[in-house]
Amino acid sequence: MARAKDSSPPVELDVDGRTVRITHPERVYFPAIGATKLDLAQYYASVGEGIVRALRERPCMLHRFPEGLAGDKVHQKRLPHGAPPWVETVRVTFPRYHRTADELCVTELASVLWAVQMSTVEFHPWNSRRADVERPDEWRIDLDPMPDCPFDRVRRVAAVVHEVLDELGATGWPKTSGGNGLHVYVRIAPDHGFGDVRRAALAFAREVERRAPDDVTTTWWRKDRDPSKLFVDYNQNARDHTIASAYSVRGVPEATVSTPIRWDEVADVEPRDLTIRTVPARFAELGDLHAGIDEAVFSIEPLLEWADRDEREGAPDPGPEDVDADQP
Template sequence: MRALRDRPCMLHRFPTGVTGEKVHQKRLPRGAPDWVETVRVHFPRWNRTADELCVQHPADVVWAVQMSTVEFHPWNSRRGHVEQPDEWRIDLDPMPEASYDDVRRVAHVVHEVLDELGATGFPKTSGGSGMHVYVRIPPEHGFADVRRSAHAFAREVGRRCDLVDLTWWRKDRDPASVFVDYNQNARDHTIRSAYSVRGVPEAVVSTPIRWDEVDDADPRDFTIATVPARFVELGDLHAGIDDAPFSLAPLLDWADRDAHEGAEEPPEPQDLDA
């Protein structure tokens, strides 16, 4: 609930099971009960809007699940300030020849840089082969500035770790590298929420972990069969995220410095068709 509440949420539905076709559901499905709330989001490229699910109660999640939803992909902004994100997302995306140990190594560098900035990062497994780190930020900037800040941070991580490749086009990246995906902070780019199941037969779960678990935690061990007991034992490891907001001002300064030194900003990713 904490990871979804008040956020526009895209649903990944599997009407015929997780081995079948996946439906990316932005608009709330027709026939939804009146008590299910929505938030309107705008897609400038197409000048369209969509009313997306806005979870308020556990019943909203239950309803979505019985509509064949397996994955929940919330925005990094909330309905009170949809155009101003309050969550900076660091997505460590390994290329095909990179190992999970490589992801761990980059994660430690991410932690190091966050500590130097005075920012508190909340890591979690991605539900796939990568790792996510979330940082709460005040809702003071638009998507472009949050992405620009994330890119400046990624460049700093890349300076310290030779595993990082920030090449814009995936086909041009080193296949043994880890991409620090700053684009996950662009408008309408979403990733699985904490505690969301991934739509695969193994039913792995995107699971919050502690920093001292990074070296030993195997993301394949976190499934719908194991995570409930872990939650009972440890609680929600991201529960304190709202208590640790971080100002993006230092990262925007880094972005300005890098631009002055000739660093180029990649083009904004196109908004997804609504």
């Protein structure tokens, strides 16, 4: 019976002069809300300016669900076979494995919708661009609540993050994670490698922890963290670590969206309310709330000075960059 429902004829979408063919448009990707593959494509088309800005010229890993959420998830680094010639890629290396991969490199909305045709639900870009993939231009502050951490605590920590960023003269661009946390992005000058950006992110996380010790942890291993606290996950700035982009749908039953918000919304936002059903109208009303991100560039030099100070004062080694701190 499931296959019978997938027998609808393909739908052709005109995307800025390109034709993207969506096969099996009625395949249900999100059974809990009845959202289909075509619904997913139409969602991404509705936030086109925002999703392209979030992904533009970044190596991008795809989280694909060939049978929808009822089936298995595929973590796809290499571009899927069958791409039309206008879909662009960027080659990245994985030194640990002595391998390379040609990853999707979005430059236009049609590439996003082609990835949806290839069953992509989530888009996970690098924090660097193809002009120099080894030098990030985006610092990512991931406010990751532990299992017993209430969302009110996430809100409080976000306010501290905002306070510290203001003191540094850095502009932070908040968004929901699409899960239980919040992300804040800061555009940075691409003057440093991943190691330095991670050191800067750790120094910032430690400062937030100093100001909110009852709410925040920077403890490396998940098993050693207080389950009621929020982890400021600086390791999301390590090489080849990715998180869902702004406007990416998440592969969860409610089809939540990692959604840009204003700072004055943090106190009241309910992330579960931001879904593929609700975000298009919000986008139509507000536009892309991250539209100015590329003009607000920050130098991480002050944070590297903080990192030097912390290391002189004997701050503990947080752990290796290439090991997942969240493993059991």
